[in-house]
Amino acid sequence: MPTDIQIAQKAKLKLITEIARKAGINISDIDLHGCYKAKVCIDVERKLKNKKDGKLILVTTMTPTRQGEGKTTTTIGLAQALKKIGKKAFVCIREPSLGPVMGMKGGAAGGGYSQVLPMDDINLHLTGxxxxxxxxxxxxxxxxxxxxxxxxxxxxxxxxxxxxxxxxxxxxxxxxxxxxxxxxxxxxxxxxxxxxxxxxxxxxxxxxxxxxxxxxxxxxxxxxxxxxxxxLWHAIKPNLVQTLEGGPAFVHGGPFANIAHGCNSLIATKLALKLSDYVVTEAGFGSDLGAEKFFDIKCRAGKLKPAAVVLVVTKQAIEMHGYDNVAKHVENIKLFGLPVVIAVNKKQNDTKQELEEIKNQCLKLNDRVVISSIWGEGGKGGLDLAKATVAACQTKSRFNFLYDLTLPLREKIETIAKNIYGADGVDFTDRALADLEILEKAGMGECPVCIAKTQYSLSDNPKLSGRPTGFRITVRELSPSAGAGFVVVYTGDVMTMPGLPKHPAAENMDITENGVITGLF
Structure with missing residues (x-):
């Protein structure tokens, strides 16, 4: 199997003007950044305001491993598969941060045969x-x-x-x-x-x-x-690129989900909903982080009503966290009133027998489970996933938020901790209690909360794998994001300035005199 960068470099990209035209965007409404990238004027959504919205699909995952479970890859691959079954689909994902790109996590342009292109530009500076x-x-x-x-x-x-x-x-x-x-x-x-x-x-x-x-x-x-x-005048305009199979994609905005709200821009999502039948988007890490914030923060702010959720599971994550962890993430999604499709994401060395066993076990937890091989096969490997997702979208949405904004901040935090994480309760440090008082005084008592927590556990302790019980969440401090419209709640040892690993990915990256890149995944 070629590397991601090798696959991307061999791809025959379409001109971005052609991608825009097929997506229903006038050429006069884009700012070109070379031949394969463009900014889309934010006025386009207003021009399409009377057009019916498409279906919004969120891709999330069980508690991830450090290797990643392929959530972004699944998001892109699902959109490619929807296109193959005759649906007009749009991808909406976040922009990569150079920190993880040069560090350990890697890029955010998908992988294998389910990527957004030009992959090297997207993972480096995109449009700035x-x-x-x-x-x-x-x-x-x-x-x-x-x-x-x-x-x-x-x-x-x-x-x-x-x-x-x-x-x-x-x-x-x-x-x-x-x-x-x-x-x-x-x-x-x-x-x-x-x-x-x-x-x-x-x-x-x-x-x-x-x-x-x-x-x-x-x-x-x-x-x-x-x-x-x-x-920020140009930054607020969505970035239009393309999938490996020539479908449209917005790559715009890049907040982390463990220390921020973890979703792509609202402007890009709402515009994509006007331009397509199905919009496939992702939120960072598991349902306890990105998905909860997608629902309670982004959907609330943008009056969005998602139609279905795809939950990515993998053999490696199940080996680390078990099926109880999968069950908890299914339960989390259903707390928001949404149908779930479990996608068993095939990794390179997974056998058919192993994948079938995972599928059978997951069928005990949810009625829609499919095996997906979009990494190795692109859209072709996601046809069953696409059909299952379309079927899920046909069910009547009973989407609801987890908590009411009129609840005190403390009760909102406790609601998330008990219902989403499975905690017995929440302990607040003296600093956190003082912060609560300050925030209430500043008029932020009726804001949603954005909990900064480790992505490697349902708890605030990354060493607690699976579906831990008998634990409490410790809130050490809170901070106002009055402009964003939410309160950030810090737990555990989550830091807002990560460090590099002993051998960062940057050590393997290089470029030739002719601009040929190596080592970029």
Missing amino acids: DMHMVTSAHNLLAAMLHNHIFQGNELNIDESRIRWKRVMDMNDRSLRGTFDITASSEVMAILCLAKNVTDMKKRLGNIIIAYDKEGNPVRAGQIKAEGAMALL
Whole structure:
């Protein structure tokens, strides 16, 4: 089997103008970035406002291993398979962060014969959105510190500044002063904003510090939102690319799901719904992280009503976590009133007998289970998955949120911990209790919560595999994301600036004089 980069390099890409035309996007509504990438004007959705939305399908996974279970690959492969059975489908996924690309996790362009292209551009800089977010975030930091230097008219308490700088790279030596761009509230705002006006309002609402009387100081008070929006003007436009089989794909926005809300942009998703019969999207990590946040944060903000969920399981993840873990993730999805299709994702060395055994065991947990081989076969290997997903979408959606926004923050956290993670309860540190009081005072009591938690366990302890019981979640602190419109809840040892492994993937990467890339997966 060739490597991902070898497969991508041999692919015959279509001109992005052809992809746009077939998707129903006028050429006058795109900004070209070479022959195979384009930005789509955000006004297109308004032009299509009277068109009926397609069906929204979320792809999530059981608790993952460090090798990954193929969630993004399944998302792309499912869209390719839907196209093969005559459905008009659109892929919506997040942009990769250079931190994981150069570190250990790898890229976010899919793999094998289910990729989005041009893979090398997507995994590196794409159209520069990550850098635009970084610049807008750091502009706000510069203006904040300049305001203090120039006399501190707002009486800012310098011991209570909460706006660090960011960069799009894993670097543990910067912990404490820098976060990674994917965790930035600016990234979350970009991905939840409905338009430029909404984005500016959200940027102005960012709480950057507190004054000496304990009142929140917002970005709008130092007049930063206009210039930040200017830096994000091109970043807010969805990036149009293509699948390996010539289908349309939006790759836009890149918040992590363990330390942020983990979904691609709302603008891209809503536009794709107007352009297709089926939109296949993903949310980071398992149903306990990305999927819960997709439902309770993104769908709430965008008034989205998903039709079905595909749950990816693998032999390697089942060997680590067991079928009880799969059962819990099925239960989690059904708490939101949605039908589930379990996709048994075939890895390269899995045997037919092993996959059939997994399928039979999973049929005891859910009535729709299929084996998917989209990594090795592309859309052809996902035909059964596509048919099962279409059938699931035909059932009447009873989608609901997990909690009501009128609940106190503490009760929202406890609801997620008990119902989604399976915890006995939640313990709050003194710092967290103080933060709860501050957030309620700042008017954020009726916001959704975004829990930052390890992806490697249903608990907040990455060493607890399977479906752990008898545990409690410890909340160590909370932070306002007033612009994004949610409260971030920090548990365990989750960090907002990851480090590189002993042997980062970057060690194997290179490029020739002629621009031929090697080592990029």
